[in-house]
Amino acid sequence: MKIDVLSLFPEMFTGVFQSSILKKAAENGLATFNVTDYREFSEDKKHHRVDDYPYGGGAGMVLKAQPIFDAVEHVKAKVEGTPRVILMTPQGDRLDHQKAVELSKEEHLIFICGHYEGYDERIREQLVTDELSIGDYVLTGGELPAMVIIDSVVRLLPGVLGNEASPIADSFSNGLLEHPQYTRPANFRGLEVPEVLLSGHHKNIEAWRHKESLRRTFFRRPDLLEHYPLDEKERQWIEEWRQEKKHSRISKDQ
Structure with a gap:
Protein backbone atom coordinates (compact mmCIF):
# COMPACT_ATOMS: atom_id res chain seq x y z
CA MET A 1 0.00 0.00 0.00
CA LYS A 2 1.17 3.51 -0.84
CA ILE A 3 0.13 6.25 1.56
CA ASP A 4 0.56 9.94 0.81
CA VAL A 5 -0.19 12.70 3.29
CA LEU A 6 -0.61 16.37 2.40
CA SER A 7 0.19 18.55 5.39
CA LEU A 8 1.61 21.91 6.40
CA PHE A 9 3.55 20.15 9.16
CA PRO A 10 5.34 17.11 7.65
CA GLU A 11 7.63 16.86 10.69
CA MET A 12 4.67 15.70 12.80
CA PHE A 13 4.69 12.36 10.98
CA THR A 14 8.39 11.56 11.38
CA GLY A 15 8.15 9.74 14.70
CA VAL A 16 4.90 7.99 13.79
CA PHE A 17 6.13 6.55 10.49
CA GLN A 18 9.51 5.57 11.96
CA SER A 19 8.23 3.69 15.00
CA SER A 20 6.54 0.43 15.94
CA ILE A 21 4.20 -1.34 13.51
CA LEU A 22 4.28 1.35 10.81
CA LYS A 23 8.06 1.26 10.71
CA LYS A 24 8.05 -2.54 10.38
CA ALA A 25 5.45 -2.35 7.60
CA ALA A 26 7.72 0.00 5.65
CA GLU A 27 10.86 -2.06 6.31
CA ASN A 28 9.11 -5.19 5.07
CA GLY A 29 7.89 -3.49 1.92
CA LEU A 30 4.23 -3.77 2.89
CA ALA A 31 3.58 -0.01 2.95
CA THR A 32 5.30 3.18 1.83
CA PHE A 33 4.75 6.56 3.45
CA ASN A 34 5.29 9.96 1.92
CA VAL A 35 4.41 13.37 3.37
CA THR A 36 4.11 16.41 1.10
CA ASP A 37 4.06 20.00 2.34
CA TYR A 38 1.39 21.56 0.16
CA ARG A 39 2.75 25.01 0.97
CA GLU A 40 5.35 24.21 -1.70
CA PHE A 41 2.56 24.36 -4.30
CA SER A 42 1.39 27.84 -3.37
CA GLU A 43 1.36 30.35 -6.24
CA ASP A 44 2.38 32.99 -3.73
CA LYS A 45 6.14 32.56 -4.17
CA LYS A 46 6.97 35.29 -1.65
CA HIS A 47 4.89 34.32 1.40
CA HIS A 48 3.73 30.82 0.33
CA ARG A 49 0.21 31.48 1.59
CA VAL A 50 -2.26 28.63 1.25
CA ASP A 51 -5.26 30.28 2.95
CA ASP A 52 -7.40 33.37 2.52
CA TYR A 53 -10.40 35.17 4.02
CA PRO A 54 -13.78 33.55 3.38
CA TYR A 55 -16.11 35.13 0.83
CA GLY A 56 -19.11 36.61 2.63
CA GLY A 57 -17.08 37.35 5.75
CA GLY A 58 -16.70 35.39 8.94
CA ALA A 59 -14.06 34.33 11.42
CA GLY A 60 -10.93 32.41 10.52
CA MET A 61 -9.19 31.59 7.27
CA VAL A 62 -10.13 29.10 4.55
CA LEU A 63 -7.74 26.70 2.85
CA LYS A 64 -7.45 27.66 -0.83
CA ALA A 65 -8.28 25.23 -3.59
CA GLN A 66 -5.24 25.84 -5.82
CA PRO A 67 -2.43 24.46 -3.59
CA ILE A 68 -4.43 21.35 -2.73
CA PHE A 69 -5.47 20.67 -6.33
CA ASP A 70 -1.88 21.01 -7.53
CA ALA A 71 -0.48 18.89 -4.69
CA VAL A 72 -2.98 16.07 -5.25
CA GLU A 73 -2.37 16.11 -9.01
CA HIS A 74 1.40 15.99 -8.37
CA VAL A 75 1.06 12.95 -6.10
CA LYS A 76 -1.32 11.16 -8.45
CA ALA A 77 1.04 11.62 -11.39
CA LYS A 78 3.70 9.51 -9.66
CA VAL A 79 1.68 6.29 -9.58
CA GLU A 80 -0.80 4.35 -11.68
CA GLY A 81 -4.35 3.65 -10.67
CA THR A 82 -7.02 5.71 -8.94
CA PRO A 83 -6.31 6.48 -5.27
CA ARG A 84 -8.83 7.18 -2.52
CA VAL A 85 -8.47 10.84 -1.56
CA ILE A 86 -9.46 11.29 2.08
CA LEU A 87 -10.28 14.66 3.58
CA MET A 88 -9.81 14.92 7.33
CA THR A 89 -12.77 16.87 8.72
CA PRO A 90 -15.04 16.75 11.79
CA GLN A 91 -17.93 16.82 9.30
CA GLY A 92 -16.87 13.46 7.83
CA ASP A 93 -18.10 9.94 8.48
CA ARG A 94 -16.82 8.62 11.77
CA LEU A 95 -14.05 6.05 11.49
CA ASP A 96 -14.99 2.52 12.53
CA HIS A 97 -13.49 -0.92 12.07
CA GLN A 98 -15.49 -1.63 8.92
CA LYS A 99 -14.17 1.54 7.26
CA ALA A 100 -10.60 0.60 8.23
CA VAL A 101 -11.07 -2.84 6.66
CA GLU A 102 -12.49 -1.24 3.51
CA LEU A 103 -9.54 1.15 3.18
CA SER A 104 -7.01 -1.64 3.86
CA LYS A 105 -8.01 -3.20 0.53
CA GLU A 106 -6.89 -0.14 -1.44
CA GLU A 107 -3.50 0.22 -3.12
CA HIS A 108 -3.10 3.97 -2.69
CA LEU A 109 -4.50 6.41 -0.12
CA ILE A 110 -4.05 10.18 -0.07
CA PHE A 111 -4.85 12.09 3.13
CA ILE A 112 -5.51 15.84 3.10
CA CYS A 113 -4.88 17.56 6.44
CA GLY A 114 -6.30 21.05 6.88
CA HIS A 115 -5.34 23.65 9.47
CA TYR A 116 -7.67 26.60 9.27
CA GLU A 117 -11.36 27.44 9.57
CA GLY A 118 -12.23 25.10 6.74
CA TYR A 119 -11.68 24.05 3.15
CA ASP A 120 -12.72 25.74 -0.07
CA GLU A 121 -15.81 23.73 -0.99
CA ARG A 122 -14.40 22.94 -4.43
CA ILE A 123 -11.83 20.69 -2.77
CA ARG A 124 -14.66 18.57 -1.38
CA GLU A 125 -16.63 18.60 -4.60
CA GLN A 126 -13.88 17.79 -7.10
CA LEU A 127 -10.96 16.06 -5.38
CA VAL A 128 -12.21 14.05 -2.45
CA THR A 129 -13.59 10.51 -2.44
CA ASP A 130 -14.02 10.23 1.35
CA GLU A 131 -14.49 12.62 4.26
CA LEU A 132 -13.50 11.09 7.59
CA SER A 133 -13.55 12.04 11.26
CA ILE A 134 -12.31 10.21 14.36
CA GLY A 135 -14.93 11.69 16.68
CA ASP A 136 -17.33 14.49 17.43
CA TYR A 137 -14.78 17.09 18.46
CA VAL A 138 -12.47 19.58 16.75
CA LEU A 139 -8.67 19.40 16.71
CA THR A 140 -6.10 21.98 15.63
CA GLY A 141 -5.54 20.21 12.34
CA GLY A 142 -6.05 16.99 10.42
CA GLU A 143 -2.64 15.49 11.18
CA LEU A 144 -3.52 13.58 14.36
CA PRO A 145 -6.73 12.07 12.88
CA ALA A 146 -4.78 11.04 9.77
CA MET A 147 -2.23 9.25 11.95
CA VAL A 148 -5.00 7.39 13.77
CA ILE A 149 -6.64 6.26 10.54
CA ILE A 150 -3.35 5.25 8.91
CA ASP A 151 -2.42 3.14 11.93
CA SER A 152 -5.84 1.45 12.01
CA VAL A 153 -5.57 0.63 8.29
CA VAL A 154 -1.94 -0.47 7.98
CA ARG A 155 -2.14 -2.95 10.87
CA LEU A 156 -4.81 -4.81 8.87
CA LEU A 157 -2.54 -5.39 5.87
CA PRO A 158 -1.54 -9.06 5.49
CA GLY A 159 1.81 -9.75 7.14
CA VAL A 160 2.07 -6.49 9.09
CA LEU A 161 1.26 -7.90 12.54
CA GLY A 162 3.09 -11.19 12.02
CA ASN A 163 0.28 -13.21 13.59
CA GLU A 164 -2.59 -13.22 11.09
CA ALA A 165 -5.06 -14.06 13.85
CA SER A 166 -4.30 -10.90 15.83
CA PRO A 167 -6.64 -8.47 14.03
CA ILE A 168 -9.40 -11.10 13.87
CA ALA A 169 -9.75 -11.15 17.66
CA ASP A 170 -9.63 -7.38 18.08
CA SER A 171 -12.51 -5.42 19.52
CA PHE A 172 -15.10 -4.50 16.85
CA SER A 173 -13.77 -7.04 14.32
CA ASN A 174 -16.81 -9.27 14.88
CA GLY A 175 -19.14 -6.58 16.17
CA LEU A 176 -18.25 -7.13 19.84
CA LEU A 177 -15.63 -5.87 22.26
CA GLU A 178 -12.70 -8.18 22.88
CA HIS A 179 -12.84 -10.66 25.76
CA PRO A 180 -10.62 -10.26 28.88
CA GLN A 181 -6.99 -11.33 28.50
CA TYR A 182 -4.60 -12.84 31.07
CA THR A 183 -0.98 -13.96 31.18
CA ARG A 184 1.48 -15.38 33.74
CA PRO A 185 1.44 -15.71 36.68
CA ALA A 186 -1.81 -17.62 37.17
Missing part, protein backbone atom coordinates in the same frame (compact mmCIF):
# COMPACT_ATOMS: atom_id res chain seq x y z
CA ASN A 187 -2.11 -16.13 40.66
CA PHE A 188 -1.06 -12.52 41.19
CA ARG A 189 -1.55 -11.14 44.71
CA GLY A 190 -4.44 -13.51 45.25
CA LEU A 191 -6.07 -12.58 41.94
CA GLU A 192 -6.47 -15.77 39.94
CA VAL A 193 -6.86 -16.39 36.24
CA PRO A 194 -10.22 -18.01 35.35
CA GLU A 195 -9.80 -21.77 35.63
CA VAL A 196 -11.18 -22.47 32.16
CA LEU A 197 -8.21 -20.67 30.58
CA LEU A 198 -5.82 -23.08 32.31
CA SER A 199 -7.77 -26.19 31.32
CA GLY A 200 -6.34 -26.67 27.83
CA HIS A 201 -9.88 -27.42 26.60
CA HIS A 202 -10.01 -25.23 23.50
CA LYS A 203 -13.73 -25.57 22.87
CA ASN A 204 -14.57 -24.49 26.41
CA ILE A 205 -12.05 -21.66 26.21
CA GLU A 206 -13.61 -20.33 23.00
CA ALA A 207 -17.08 -20.57 24.53
CA TRP A 208 -15.92 -18.66 27.62
CA ARG A 209 -14.24 -15.98 25.50
CA HIS A 210 -17.32 -15.49 23.38
CA LYS A 211 -19.61 -15.15 26.40
CA GLU A 212 -17.23 -12.73 28.11
CA SER A 213 -16.92 -10.73 24.91
CA LEU A 214 -20.70 -10.46 24.74
CA ARG A 215 -20.89 -9.58 28.45
CA ARG A 216 -18.29 -6.83 28.12
CA THR A 217 -20.09 -5.39 25.11
CA PHE A 218 -23.43 -5.39 26.94
CA PHE A 219 -22.08 -3.52 29.96
CA ARG A 220 -19.71 -1.14 28.15
CA ARG A 221 -21.07 -0.61 24.62
CA PRO A 222 -24.67 -1.87 24.48
CA ASP A 223 -25.22 0.22 21.34
CA LEU A 224 -23.10 -2.30 19.42
CA LEU A 225 -25.69 -5.00 20.09
CA GLU A 226 -28.46 -3.17 18.25
CA HIS A 227 -27.52 -4.86 14.98
CA TYR A 228 -25.72 -7.93 16.34
CA PRO A 229 -27.45 -11.24 15.36
CA LEU A 230 -28.15 -12.76 18.78
CA ASP A 231 -29.18 -16.40 19.10
CA GLU A 232 -31.57 -17.67 21.78
CA LYS A 233 -28.84 -18.56 24.27
CA GLU A 234 -27.23 -15.15 23.91
CA ARG A 235 -30.60 -13.47 24.46
CA GLN A 236 -30.97 -15.41 27.71
CA TRP A 237 -27.53 -14.25 28.88
CA ILE A 238 -28.35 -10.65 28.10
CA GLU A 239 -31.61 -10.86 29.98
CA GLU A 240 -29.73 -12.25 33.00
CA TRP A 241 -27.19 -9.42 32.80
CA ARG A 242 -29.96 -6.88 32.40
CA GLN A 243 -31.53 -8.11 35.63
CA GLU A 244 -28.11 -8.12 37.29
CA LYS A 245 -27.57 -4.53 36.17
CA LYS A 246 -31.03 -3.53 37.40
CA HIS A 247 -30.54 -5.08 40.84
CA SER A 248 -27.09 -3.53 41.15
CA ARG A 249 -28.57 -0.10 40.44
CA ILE A 250 -31.33 -0.65 43.00
CA SER A 251 -28.77 -1.68 45.64
CA LYS A 252 -26.77 1.48 45.07
CA ASP A 253 -29.87 3.63 45.46
CA GLN A 254 -30.82 2.06 48.79
Whole structure:
Protein backbone atom coordinates (compact mmCIF):
# COMPACT_ATOMS: atom_id res chain seq x y z
CA MET A 1 0.00 0.00 0.00
CA LYS A 2 1.17 3.51 -0.84
CA ILE A 3 0.13 6.25 1.56
CA ASP A 4 0.56 9.94 0.81
CA VAL A 5 -0.19 12.70 3.29
CA LEU A 6 -0.61 16.37 2.40
CA SER A 7 0.19 18.55 5.39
CA LEU A 8 1.61 21.91 6.40
CA PHE A 9 3.55 20.15 9.16
CA PRO A 10 5.34 17.11 7.65
CA GLU A 11 7.63 16.86 10.69
CA MET A 12 4.67 15.70 12.80
CA PHE A 13 4.69 12.36 10.98
CA THR A 14 8.39 11.56 11.38
CA GLY A 15 8.15 9.74 14.70
CA VAL A 16 4.90 7.99 13.79
CA PHE A 17 6.13 6.55 10.49
CA GLN A 18 9.51 5.57 11.96
CA SER A 19 8.23 3.69 15.00
CA SER A 20 6.54 0.43 15.94
CA ILE A 21 4.20 -1.34 13.51
CA LEU A 22 4.28 1.35 10.81
CA LYS A 23 8.06 1.26 10.71
CA LYS A 24 8.05 -2.54 10.38
CA ALA A 25 5.45 -2.35 7.60
CA ALA A 26 7.72 0.00 5.65
CA GLU A 27 10.86 -2.06 6.31
CA ASN A 28 9.11 -5.19 5.07
CA GLY A 29 7.89 -3.49 1.92
CA LEU A 30 4.23 -3.77 2.89
CA ALA A 31 3.58 -0.01 2.95
CA THR A 32 5.30 3.18 1.83
CA PHE A 33 4.75 6.56 3.45
CA ASN A 34 5.29 9.96 1.92
CA VAL A 35 4.41 13.37 3.37
CA THR A 36 4.11 16.41 1.10
CA ASP A 37 4.06 20.00 2.34
CA TYR A 38 1.39 21.56 0.16
CA ARG A 39 2.75 25.01 0.97
CA GLU A 40 5.35 24.21 -1.70
CA PHE A 41 2.56 24.36 -4.30
CA SER A 42 1.39 27.84 -3.37
CA GLU A 43 1.36 30.35 -6.24
CA ASP A 44 2.38 32.99 -3.73
CA LYS A 45 6.14 32.56 -4.17
CA LYS A 46 6.97 35.29 -1.65
CA HIS A 47 4.89 34.32 1.40
CA HIS A 48 3.73 30.82 0.33
CA ARG A 49 0.21 31.48 1.59
CA VAL A 50 -2.26 28.63 1.25
CA ASP A 51 -5.26 30.28 2.95
CA ASP A 52 -7.40 33.37 2.52
CA TYR A 53 -10.40 35.17 4.02
CA PRO A 54 -13.78 33.55 3.38
CA TYR A 55 -16.11 35.13 0.83
CA GLY A 56 -19.11 36.61 2.63
CA GLY A 57 -17.08 37.35 5.75
CA GLY A 58 -16.70 35.39 8.94
CA ALA A 59 -14.06 34.33 11.42
CA GLY A 60 -10.93 32.41 10.52
CA MET A 61 -9.19 31.59 7.27
CA VAL A 62 -10.13 29.10 4.55
CA LEU A 63 -7.74 26.70 2.85
CA LYS A 64 -7.45 27.66 -0.83
CA ALA A 65 -8.28 25.23 -3.59
CA GLN A 66 -5.24 25.84 -5.82
CA PRO A 67 -2.43 24.46 -3.59
CA ILE A 68 -4.43 21.35 -2.73
CA PHE A 69 -5.47 20.67 -6.33
CA ASP A 70 -1.88 21.01 -7.53
CA ALA A 71 -0.48 18.89 -4.69
CA VAL A 72 -2.98 16.07 -5.25
CA GLU A 73 -2.37 16.11 -9.01
CA HIS A 74 1.40 15.99 -8.37
CA VAL A 75 1.06 12.95 -6.10
CA LYS A 76 -1.32 11.16 -8.45
CA ALA A 77 1.04 11.62 -11.39
CA LYS A 78 3.70 9.51 -9.66
CA VAL A 79 1.68 6.29 -9.58
CA GLU A 80 -0.80 4.35 -11.68
CA GLY A 81 -4.35 3.65 -10.67
CA THR A 82 -7.02 5.71 -8.94
CA PRO A 83 -6.31 6.48 -5.27
CA ARG A 84 -8.83 7.18 -2.52
CA VAL A 85 -8.47 10.84 -1.56
CA ILE A 86 -9.46 11.29 2.08
CA LEU A 87 -10.28 14.66 3.58
CA MET A 88 -9.81 14.92 7.33
CA THR A 89 -12.77 16.87 8.72
CA PRO A 90 -15.04 16.75 11.79
CA GLN A 91 -17.93 16.82 9.30
CA GLY A 92 -16.87 13.46 7.83
CA ASP A 93 -18.10 9.94 8.48
CA ARG A 94 -16.82 8.62 11.77
CA LEU A 95 -14.05 6.05 11.49
CA ASP A 96 -14.99 2.52 12.53
CA HIS A 97 -13.49 -0.92 12.07
CA GLN A 98 -15.49 -1.63 8.92
CA LYS A 99 -14.17 1.54 7.26
CA ALA A 100 -10.60 0.60 8.23
CA VAL A 101 -11.07 -2.84 6.66
CA GLU A 102 -12.49 -1.24 3.51
CA LEU A 103 -9.54 1.15 3.18
CA SER A 104 -7.01 -1.64 3.86
CA LYS A 105 -8.01 -3.20 0.53
CA GLU A 106 -6.89 -0.14 -1.44
CA GLU A 107 -3.50 0.22 -3.12
CA HIS A 108 -3.10 3.97 -2.69
CA LEU A 109 -4.50 6.41 -0.12
CA ILE A 110 -4.05 10.18 -0.07
CA PHE A 111 -4.85 12.09 3.13
CA ILE A 112 -5.51 15.84 3.10
CA CYS A 113 -4.88 17.56 6.44
CA GLY A 114 -6.30 21.05 6.88
CA HIS A 115 -5.34 23.65 9.47
CA TYR A 116 -7.67 26.60 9.27
CA GLU A 117 -11.36 27.44 9.57
CA GLY A 118 -12.23 25.10 6.74
CA TYR A 119 -11.68 24.05 3.15
CA ASP A 120 -12.72 25.74 -0.07
CA GLU A 121 -15.81 23.73 -0.99
CA ARG A 122 -14.40 22.94 -4.43
CA ILE A 123 -11.83 20.69 -2.77
CA ARG A 124 -14.66 18.57 -1.38
CA GLU A 125 -16.63 18.60 -4.60
CA GLN A 126 -13.88 17.79 -7.10
CA LEU A 127 -10.96 16.06 -5.38
CA VAL A 128 -12.21 14.05 -2.45
CA THR A 129 -13.59 10.51 -2.44
CA ASP A 130 -14.02 10.23 1.35
CA GLU A 131 -14.49 12.62 4.26
CA LEU A 132 -13.50 11.09 7.59
CA SER A 133 -13.55 12.04 11.26
CA ILE A 134 -12.31 10.21 14.36
CA GLY A 135 -14.93 11.69 16.68
CA ASP A 136 -17.33 14.49 17.43
CA TYR A 137 -14.78 17.09 18.46
CA VAL A 138 -12.47 19.58 16.75
CA LEU A 139 -8.67 19.40 16.71
CA THR A 140 -6.10 21.98 15.63
CA GLY A 141 -5.54 20.21 12.34
CA GLY A 142 -6.05 16.99 10.42
CA GLU A 143 -2.64 15.49 11.18
CA LEU A 144 -3.52 13.58 14.36
CA PRO A 145 -6.73 12.07 12.88
CA ALA A 146 -4.78 11.04 9.77
CA MET A 147 -2.23 9.25 11.95
CA VAL A 148 -5.00 7.39 13.77
CA ILE A 149 -6.64 6.26 10.54
CA ILE A 150 -3.35 5.25 8.91
CA ASP A 151 -2.42 3.14 11.93
CA SER A 152 -5.84 1.45 12.01
CA VAL A 153 -5.57 0.63 8.29
CA VAL A 154 -1.94 -0.47 7.98
CA ARG A 155 -2.14 -2.95 10.87
CA LEU A 156 -4.81 -4.81 8.87
CA LEU A 157 -2.54 -5.39 5.87
CA PRO A 158 -1.54 -9.06 5.49
CA GLY A 159 1.81 -9.75 7.14
CA VAL A 160 2.07 -6.49 9.09
CA LEU A 161 1.26 -7.90 12.54
CA GLY A 162 3.09 -11.19 12.02
CA ASN A 163 0.28 -13.21 13.59
CA GLU A 164 -2.59 -13.22 11.09
CA ALA A 165 -5.06 -14.06 13.85
CA SER A 166 -4.30 -10.90 15.83
CA PRO A 167 -6.64 -8.47 14.03
CA ILE A 168 -9.40 -11.10 13.87
CA ALA A 169 -9.75 -11.15 17.66
CA ASP A 170 -9.63 -7.38 18.08
CA SER A 171 -12.51 -5.42 19.52
CA PHE A 172 -15.10 -4.50 16.85
CA SER A 173 -13.77 -7.04 14.32
CA ASN A 174 -16.81 -9.27 14.88
CA GLY A 175 -19.14 -6.58 16.17
CA LEU A 176 -18.25 -7.13 19.84
CA LEU A 177 -15.63 -5.87 22.26
CA GLU A 178 -12.70 -8.18 22.88
CA HIS A 179 -12.84 -10.66 25.76
CA PRO A 180 -10.62 -10.26 28.88
CA GLN A 181 -6.99 -11.33 28.50
CA TYR A 182 -4.60 -12.84 31.07
CA THR A 183 -0.98 -13.96 31.18
CA ARG A 184 1.48 -15.38 33.74
CA PRO A 185 1.44 -15.71 36.68
CA ALA A 186 -1.81 -17.62 37.17
CA ASN A 187 -2.11 -16.13 40.66
CA PHE A 188 -1.06 -12.52 41.19
CA ARG A 189 -1.55 -11.14 44.71
CA GLY A 190 -4.44 -13.51 45.25
CA LEU A 191 -6.07 -12.58 41.94
CA GLU A 192 -6.47 -15.77 39.94
CA VAL A 193 -6.86 -16.39 36.24
CA PRO A 194 -10.22 -18.01 35.35
CA GLU A 195 -9.80 -21.77 35.63
CA VAL A 196 -11.18 -22.47 32.16
CA LEU A 197 -8.21 -20.67 30.58
CA LEU A 198 -5.82 -23.08 32.31
CA SER A 199 -7.77 -26.19 31.32
CA GLY A 200 -6.34 -26.67 27.83
CA HIS A 201 -9.88 -27.42 26.60
CA HIS A 202 -10.01 -25.23 23.50
CA LYS A 203 -13.73 -25.57 22.87
CA ASN A 204 -14.57 -24.49 26.41
CA ILE A 205 -12.05 -21.66 26.21
CA GLU A 206 -13.61 -20.33 23.00
CA ALA A 207 -17.08 -20.57 24.53
CA TRP A 208 -15.92 -18.66 27.62
CA ARG A 209 -14.24 -15.98 25.50
CA HIS A 210 -17.32 -15.49 23.38
CA LYS A 211 -19.61 -15.15 26.40
CA GLU A 212 -17.23 -12.73 28.11
CA SER A 213 -16.92 -10.73 24.91
CA LEU A 214 -20.70 -10.46 24.74
CA ARG A 215 -20.89 -9.58 28.45
CA ARG A 216 -18.29 -6.83 28.12
CA THR A 217 -20.09 -5.39 25.11
CA PHE A 218 -23.43 -5.39 26.94
CA PHE A 219 -22.08 -3.52 29.96
CA ARG A 220 -19.71 -1.14 28.15
CA ARG A 221 -21.07 -0.61 24.62
CA PRO A 222 -24.67 -1.87 24.48
CA ASP A 223 -25.22 0.22 21.34
CA LEU A 224 -23.10 -2.30 19.42
CA LEU A 225 -25.69 -5.00 20.09
CA GLU A 226 -28.46 -3.17 18.25
CA HIS A 227 -27.52 -4.86 14.98
CA TYR A 228 -25.72 -7.93 16.34
CA PRO A 229 -27.45 -11.24 15.36
CA LEU A 230 -28.15 -12.76 18.78
CA ASP A 231 -29.18 -16.40 19.10
CA GLU A 232 -31.57 -17.67 21.78
CA LYS A 233 -28.84 -18.56 24.27
CA GLU A 234 -27.23 -15.15 23.91
CA ARG A 235 -30.60 -13.47 24.46
CA GLN A 236 -30.97 -15.41 27.71
CA TRP A 237 -27.53 -14.25 28.88
CA ILE A 238 -28.35 -10.65 28.10
CA GLU A 239 -31.61 -10.86 29.98
CA GLU A 240 -29.73 -12.25 33.00
CA TRP A 241 -27.19 -9.42 32.80
CA ARG A 242 -29.96 -6.88 32.40
CA GLN A 243 -31.53 -8.11 35.63
CA GLU A 244 -28.11 -8.12 37.29
CA LYS A 245 -27.57 -4.53 36.17
CA LYS A 246 -31.03 -3.53 37.40
CA HIS A 247 -30.54 -5.08 40.84
CA SER A 248 -27.09 -3.53 41.15
CA ARG A 249 -28.57 -0.10 40.44
CA ILE A 250 -31.33 -0.65 43.00
CA SER A 251 -28.77 -1.68 45.64
CA LYS A 252 -26.77 1.48 45.07
CA ASP A 253 -29.87 3.63 45.46
CA GLN A 254 -30.82 2.06 48.79
